[in-house]
Amino acid sequence: MTPECAGPECVTCSDAAVPVRVSRLLPDGLALVEAAPGRTEEVSVALVDAGVGDVVLVHAGEAIAVVPDES
Template identity: 60%
Template sequence: MNDGTAPARAAGGSQAPGPIPLCHDEVCITCSDTAVEVTVVRLLPGGLAVVDTGDHHEEVSVALVTARPGSRILVHAGEAIAVTQRPAGQR
């Protein structure tokens, strides 16, 4: 039982996340409110993918989209938020 003096616990015994910090600047200092279009190189376990940014390869989450190698995706703060182009011959 939680009498309000102990932090709430999420399911599974982990501590619930704290309050979401407010941004007081015109843009987020973490991600600059920018999304970048990249190409999926290969899928990894755990909803991750290696992508080609045009300058280098990096690992991002594709847990929110259905992407395949060759897909062009829009990535914001390390998370794919949209598929902008699928590989030829796929819908």
């Protein structure tokens, strides 16, 4: 049986994590992030200590790291 990819959340197709900015924290360890200009997505931030404005690396719908602010 071959796994099918239903979209960017498919963990069998890519090892890449995507940097996105947290725009709003939601209950239950979730957040809205700006995935592209004008496009938001809901992701889990349960594994990281992220706040509004932070850039996080997301893989398969899960934030796996907060990108350090270099300013």
